[in-house]
Amino acid sequence: MRLHFSARQLLPIFCLCITLVACGSGESRVVQGNRDGILHYGNGTEPQGLDPHIVTGLPESHIVRALFEGLAVKNPFTLEPEPGVAQSWDISEDGRTVTFHLNPQARWSNGDTMTADDYVWSWRRALNPAMGNQYAYMLYPVENAEAFATGKLEDFAEVGVKALDQHTLQVQLVTATPYFIQLMDHYSTFAVHRPTIEKFGKATDRFTPWTRVENIVGNGAFTLTEWKLNRRIRVEKSDTYWDRDRVRLNGVVFYPTENISSEERMFRVGQLHYTQTIPLDKIPVYRAMENSSYVNAPYLGTYYYLLNINKAPLQDVRVRRALSLAIDRARLNNTVLHAANVPAYGITPPGTLGYQPPKLFGHDVAAARELLADAGFPNGEGWPGLELTYNTSESHRKIAVALQQMWKDALNIEVTLSNQEWKVYLDSVDQMNFQMARRGWIGDYVDPNNFLDLFLCAGGNNNTGFCDPQYDDMITRQAPRARSREERYAIFYAAETLLMEQMPFIPIYTYTSNHLIHPSVRDMPSNLMDSLNLKYVWLDQDWEAAQ
Amino acid sequence: MWRFIAYRLLQAVPVILAVITVTFFLVRVAPGGPFDSEKAVVPEVKAALEAQYRLDQPLLTQYAAYLGDLAQGELGPSFKYPGRSVNELIAAGLPVTAELGLYALLVAMVIGGLAGVIASLKPNTAQDYLPMSAAMIGICMPSFLLGPLLVLVFGIYLDWLPVSGWGDIPGDKILPAITLGSTYAAYIARLSRAGMLEVMTQDYIRTARAKGLPEWQVVTRHALRGGLIPVVAFLGPAFAGLLSGSFVVETIFQIPGLGRFYVQAAFNRDYTMILGTTVFLSTLIVLFNLLSDILAAWMNPRLRTQFSEH
Numbered sequence: 111m112r113l114h115f116s117a118r119q120l121l122p123i124f125c126l127c128i129t130l131v132a133c134g135s136g137e138s139r140v141v142q143g144n145r146d147g148i149l150h151y152g153n154g155t156e157p158q159g160l161d162p163h164i165v166t167g168l169p170e171s172h173i174v175r176a177l178f179e180g181l182a183v184k185n186p187f188t189l190e191p192e193p194g195v196a197q198s199w200d201i202s203e204d205g206r207t208v209t210f211h212l213n214p215q216a217r218w219s220n221g222d223t224m225t226a227d228d229y230v231w232s233w234r235r236a237l238n239p240a241m242g243n244q245y246a247y248m249l250y251p252v253e254n255a256e257a258f259a260t261g262k263l264e265d266f267a268e269v270g271v272k273a274l275d276q277h278t279l280q281v282q283l284v285t286a287t288p289y290f291i292q293l294m295d296h297y298s299t300f301a302v303h304r305p306t307i308e309k310f311g312k313a314t315d316r317f318t319p320w321t322r323v324e325n326i327v328g329n330g331a332f333t334l335t336e337w338k339l340n341r342r343i344r345v346e347k348s349d350t351y352w353d354r355d356r357v358r359l360n361g362v363v364f365y366p367t368e369n370i371s372s373e374e375r376m377f378r379v380g381q382l383h384y385t386q387t388i389p390l391d392k393i394p395v396y397r398a399m400e401n402s403s404y405v406n407a408p409y410l411g412t413y414y415y416l417l418n419i420n421k422a423p424l425q426d427v428r429v430r431r432a433l434s435l436a437i438d439r440a441r442l443n444n445t446v447l448h449a450a451n452v453p454a455y456g457i458t459p460p461g462t463l464g465y466q467p468p469k470l471f472g473h474d475v476a477a478a479r480e481l482l483a484d485a486g487f488p489n490g491e492g493w494p495g496l497e498l499t500y501n502t503s504e505s506h507r508k509i510a511v512a513l514q515q516m517w518k519d520a521l522n523i524e525v526t527l528s529n530q531e532w533k534v535y536l537d538s539v540d541q542m543n544f545q546m547a548r549r550g551w552i553g554d555y556v557d558p559n560n561f562l563d564l565f566l567c568a569g570g571n572n573n574t575g576f577c578d579p580q581y582d583d584m585i586t587r588q589a590p591r592a593r594s595r596e597e598r599y600a601i602f603y604a605a606e607t608l609l610m611e612q613m614p615f616i617p618i619y620t621y622t623s624n625h626l627i628h629p630s631v632r633d634m635p636s637n638l639m640d641s642l643n644l645k646y647v648w649l650d651q652d653w654e655a656a657q
Numbered sequence: 658m659w660r661f662i663a664y665r666l667l668q669a670v671p672v673i674l675a676v677i678t679v680t681f682f683l684v685r686v687a688p689g690g691p692f693d694s695e696k697a698v699v700p701e702v703k704a705a706l707e708a709q710y711r712l713d714q715p716l717l718t719q720y721a722a723y724l725g726d727l728a729q730g731e732l733g734p735s736f737k738y739p740g741r742s743v744n745e746l747i748a749a750g751l752p753v754t755a756e757l758g759l760y761a762l763l764v765a766m767v768i769g770g771l772a773g774v775i776a777s778l779k780p781n782t783a784q785d786y787l788p789m790s791a792a793m794i795g796i797c798m799p800s801f802l803l804g805p806l807l808v809l810v811f812g813i814y815l816d817w818l819p820v821s822g823w824g825d826i827p828g829d830k831i832l833p834a835i836t837l838g839s840t841y842a843a844y845i846a847r848l849s850r851a852g853m854l855e856v857m858t859q860d861y862i863r864t865a866r867a868k869g870l871p872e873w874q875v876v877t878r879h880a881l882r883g884g885l886i887p888v889v890a891f892l893g894p895a896f897a898g899l900l901s902g903s904f905v906v907e908t909i910f911q912i913p914g915l916g917r918f919y920v921q922a923a924f925n926r927d928y929t930m931i932l933g934t935t936v937f938l939s940t941l942i943v944l945f946n947l948l949s950d951i952l953a954a955w956m957n958p959r960l961r962t963q964f965s966e967h
Contacts, residue, residue: 156738158737158738158739159738159739159740159741161739161740164739164740166694166696239701239702239704239705240705240708240709241705242702242703242705242706242709243702244692244694244696244698244699244702246699246702247699259699259701259702260699260701261701316709316739316740317709317734317739317740318740319740320740321740338913339746339749339750339913340749340750340913340914340917340918341823341825341913342825365911366911367911368908368911368917369908369909369911371805371909372820372821372908372909372910372911375805375808375812375813375820375821376820376821376911378813378820379812379813379816379819379820381819381820381821381822531689531924532689532924533687533688533689533690533693533924533925533926534687534688534689535689536689536693536694536695537688537689537690537693538688540693540697549695550695570696570697570699571696571697
């Protein structure tokens with residue numbers, strides 16, 4: 111063939127490469143963003159969608175909460191609710207009636223006024239069983255909401271939500287629910303724009319294109335301007351938002367950064383202001399830096415091992431406690447986890463709106479041996495074996511291997527490891543087809559109830575076989591009737607004590623959020639929910655001078 | 658020739674049908690479903706979701722319905738991305754993956770072809786060993802190692818090229834193309850060396866030399882065409898492989914291509930997406946194999962006569 115042909119082809123490409131290389135190292139996105147007020151945000155994965163009543167994940171929530179706003183929003187510093195679409199709310203004496211007064215200035219992004227009827231219609235949609243909303247249960251505190259959502263009640267008029275007038279929404283609750291206002295910041299309780307949705311199909315149709323850039327109407331501080339699949343999502347400051355004077359960013363670009371090593375590299379070269387997380391082995395490197403961009407803060411989540419108490423040898427509480435006591439959580443954290451997390455001794459993360467869980471035990475090998483001997487396995491003799499199931503992940507594996515060794519050293523027992531692919535693992539846990547299984551729980555709202563109700567007899571995420579009517583009574587009946595936060599927390603404390611004495615699971619550590627944040631980013635505080643409120647955030651062009 | 662093409666196309670139908678059938682039933686046998694998540698899903702919600710995706714119907718009915726949709730070119734709605742059809746997702750990812758594949762192939766042909774030809778001119782000397790050792794390293798070096806390595810050197814230390822993206826920042830296509838292309842470059846180097854060595858001993862090359870042609874003209878005018886036939890035969894499957902195998906490179910460089918959808922679909926149990934991408938890619942592989950056969954025939958007169966006799 112003709113080599114000179116390829117050579118001719120080659121030359122321009124080569125020149126192009128050189129040119130591109132030459133102009134490659136220009137101004138970084140971060141520098142540009144600081145000048146233009148555009149935040150470049152590493153958002154984990156490509157969002158499933160942007161319909162508040164369909165999506166379920168964290169990456170989705172960041173974008174949805176930029177485009178929509180709830181009746182109340184969380185203050186990013188304190189996590190206490192503050193006015194959103196509702197400018198105020200009254201709670202009746204018995205705590206069962208909540209009346210929201212909507213801000214008359216609240217607008218949809220197409221200019222329509224927001225009304226109480228928008229909420230009645232939207233909650234009907236969110237709860238409609240045909241919608242398949244996986245977070246419908248966020249509205250279950252509302253009277254008859256659960257019955258409607260599970261198809262037991264057909265008439266939505268019987269559900270406890272009504273519009274008293276254009277700007278007043280009254281909600282009737284099943285029982286006093288101290289955290290109800292907080293739930294108004296969860297996207298499944300957000301209002302959606304009825305005319306837009308109905309323009310593209312039925313209210314409950316999951317497949318309509320109403321959330322596309324050209325169609326979507328929201329009510330948040332930002333509006334959607336670009337959505338390139340697996341590439342970026344761009345939002346710009348809304349000019350119809352009621353509190354727009356307070357919004358300081360001109361826009362945000364969300365990047366799907368699935369590969370956490372790539373995300374870290376993007377941050378290093380100034381392509382991102384913020385990373386969703388950081389590779390575990392990079393933590394010591396960033397820690398050692400001066401003026402490090404690494405931010406580590408407690409997070410509302412617990413990492414634990416479920417124990418199937420219906421299966422031998424775990425039906426014996428002494429075995430369960432022995433396993434837990436034999437773990438040196440501090441050592442695990444300092445070695446395997448690079449001291450990035452916090453050892454856990456209960457299910458509720460410490461400091462959940464002021465609540466401190468009981469600490470009933472620590473690392474105590476002698477006591478663990480004694481318990482195991484009492485259970486009939488002195489020095490591990492006669493031990494029938496135990497299998498630990500976890501889903502494929504390097505960090506889960508490392509933790510499992512470390513604990514396997516701790517149990518071997520302390521109790522002389524064999525624990526085998528079973529690694530399963532994510533969906534297979536979910537199936538095993540759901541079917542209770544395991545002895546011991548890794549689990550993580552991330553809170554949906556900041557209240558001990560969100561963790562303690564996991565272990566109710568009928569709890570959908572219990573997965574241990576644990577069932578204690580006394581415990582159920584404390585969580586579902588006594589706690590909601592408490593007259594003060596202190597009294598309520600005292601009941602929770604007693605309930606959690608009871609739970610940890612029975613040890614249907616082994617707490618291992620409390621999660622932390624780990625981010626790299628560029629020093630120019632201001633007022634994006636760490637908080638327990640890792641909750642992002644973009645209304646507060648701004649970019650400091652003179653950050654270098656400030657340092 | 659035309660009869661040969663029609664025959665091969667007809668042969669492809671049962672192959673693709675078998676792929677669809679096996680994939681359809683295999684993904685459903687796998688434990689865990691598309692709507693399982695770490696937080697328990699309320700049974701009523703799960704039932705509603707399954708109804709929306711026809712999962713409540715008997716498996717054979719679903720299979721028949723899927724084939725019916727497929728006949729009309731419909732790959733169905735994605736489970737993971739509600740509101741988007743598999744057709745749309747493939748249409749979004751394919752141009753990117755194809756472009757990446759094309760650049761990678763270009764890189765592979767230029768580097769691999771040159772290395773192979775150079776090595777073949779002086780076999781068993783340093784001029785042979787050097788490029789061939791490099792090719793061996795290229796074959797052995799996985800892209801999940803080469804990619805980050807290139808990024809580290811050219812993206813971070815030297816700050817010459819962007820570390821990720823696709824078409825966002827000038828130059829961000831260079832590193833992914835090199836990373837993906839290097840393995841194939843290595844194969845092409847070995848193939849073209851072998852092909853050239855064989856051709857260089859042929860009579861017509863001796864004739865060309867006897868005519869007094871300078872060596873570079875012997876190579877470019879006479880030897881290359883025959884010597885590169887094995888490479889051409891490799892190109893079809895290689896391009897199909899580049900399309901379906903670019904997942905790692907797409908992940909390293911955050912490229913919005915088809916490969917990422919393909920692999921994630923399996924983890925998500927996104928049934929329609931798994932099926933859609935599998936059907937699509939298997940069709941492509943069959944087509945590219947055919948294409949490279951035709952190309953090889955065009956380059957090799959002996960094969961051509963065989964085809965016309967078929």
